[in-house]
Amino acid sequence: MHLSRFNRVSLGHLPTPLQPLSRLSGALGGATLWIKRDDCTGLAGGGNKTRKLEFLMGDALAQKADVIITQGAVQSNHVRQTAAAATLHNLPCYGLLEDRIGSTEDNANENGNVLLDKLFNATLIRFPAATDMNAEMEKLATQLRASGKYKNPYIIPGGGSNPIGALGYVNAAMELVQQANDAQLKIDCIVHATGSAGTQAGLVAGLCGLNAHIPLLGVSVRAEKTAQEKNVLQLAQKTATLLQLNNSIEAAHVVANSDYVGEGYGIPAKDTLEAISLLATTEGILLDPVYSAKGMAGLIDMTRKQKFAKGDNIVFIHTGGAQALPGYMHYF
Numbered sequence: 001m002h003l004s005r006f007n008r009v010s011l012g013h014l015p016t017p018l019q020p021l022s023r024l025s026g027a028l029g030g031a032t033l034w035i036k037r038d039d040c041t042g043l044a045g046g047g048n049k050t051r052k053l054e055f056l057m058g059d060a061l062a063q064k065a066d067v068i069i070t071q072g073a074v075q076s077n078h079v080r081q082t083a084a085a086a087t088l089h090n091l092p093c094y095g096l097l098e099d100r101i102g103s104t105e106d107n108a109n110e111n112g113n114v115l116l117d118k119l120f121n122a123t124l125i126r127f128p129a130a131t132d133m134n135a136e137m138e139k140l141a142t143q144l145r146a147s148g149k150y151k152n153p154y155i156i157p158g159g160g161s162n163p164i165g166a167l168g169y170v171n172a173a174m175e176l177v178q179q180a181n182d183a184q185l186k187i188d189c190i191v192h193a194t195g196s197a198g199t200q201a202g203l204v205a206g207l208c209g210l211n212a213h214i215p216l217l218g219v220s221v222r223a224e225k226t227a228q229e230k231n232v233l234q235l236a237q238k239t240a241t242l243l244q245l246n247n248s249i250e251a252a253h254v255v256a257n258s259d260y261v262g263e264g265y266g267i268p269a270k271d272t273l274e275a276i277s278l279l280a281t282t283e284g285i286l287l288d289p290v291y292s293a294k295g296m297a298g299l300i301d302m303t304r305k306q307k308f309a310k311g312d313n314i315v316f317i318h319t320g321g322a323q324a325l326p327g328y329m330h331y332f
């Protein structure tokens with residue numbers, strides 16, 4: 001897979017480290033756990049959207065975009081990283097924020113990622129829960145063109161999850177397999193949090209393209225298992241088409257689990273908060289209450305229940321998000 005065929009800008013500190021979670025593994029007493037530090041991609045505090053934005057911004061610049069429009073939840077890590085990537089390339093950025101959880105806490109609405117969006121000079125527009133955010137982005141693009149303010153708005157979908165964005169996680173799959181081969185580490189399973197599906201879809205396409213034969217499990221932060229698997233499969237297949245892969249991607253390659261969502265998107269469950277404190281105290285690593293800690297809660301539970309064999313090497317991809325923690329301080 002030759003990713004240099006695609007437009008790309010450099011945004012991340014890559015490769016991100018692959019590290020052992022020795023103290024956590026010791027505390028849980030089962031499989032041997034590792035962590036791929038995509039919380040350390042560097043841009044704006046880091047996170048998984050940085051890898052996707054390398055290809056999305058590359059495409060936006062190739063198309064001579066003069067303004068970026070994207071959307072997410074109020075505490076969106078994607079909007080934060082997009083605002084930073086846009087300002088780095090002298091492009092204004094509109095961030096449309098959907099109030100999915102309806103919190104009345106000032107910190108939830110103004111601190112964390114929202115504060116950072118403002119520092120990166122994004123124009124924020126808020127919408128109530130269940131707004132058709134894709135329609136709102138199109139509407140805004142039409143308005144900006146009609147007003148003569150901008151000629152060529154570039155819309156980045158929520159989470160940067162389309163085939164172009166997913167190339168960032170094809171790249172991550174290549175990077176991780178290379179690191180494992182260099183370290184003679186046999187990976188038995190990869191686990192990560194899955195939301196808008198681009199991360200998992202890119203990994204699935206990348207691992208298939210490499211014939212890596214490494215099982216992958218997405219721990220859902222929102223959708224129910226069947227719906228999530230369908231979203232990921234569709235996007236993985238479109239990504240494979242963009243890459244012109246010979247290997248076909250089948251439903252069997254896409255596995256998600258929705259056992260750790262709790263009450264819903266953006267609402268940390270008891271085991272989410274436990275995962276945050278366990279990783280902080282054993283490893284000095286910060287997780288976030290919306291994504292990575294739900295993924296880690298799944299990994300912790302499955303490890304405790306010996307769902308992986310003792311001695312298996314399990315890699316957790318840390319997708320970032322700790323910048324949302326101040327927005328959740330009322331939980332701690």
Ligand SMILES: *Cc1c(COP(=O)(O)O)cnc(C)c1O
Nearest residue numbers: 077195196197199291319320321
């Ligand atoms: C967006 C996000 C995810 C989910 O990635 P998707 O590609 O949307 O599935 C996971 N973790 C963090 C911290 C995120 O911001």
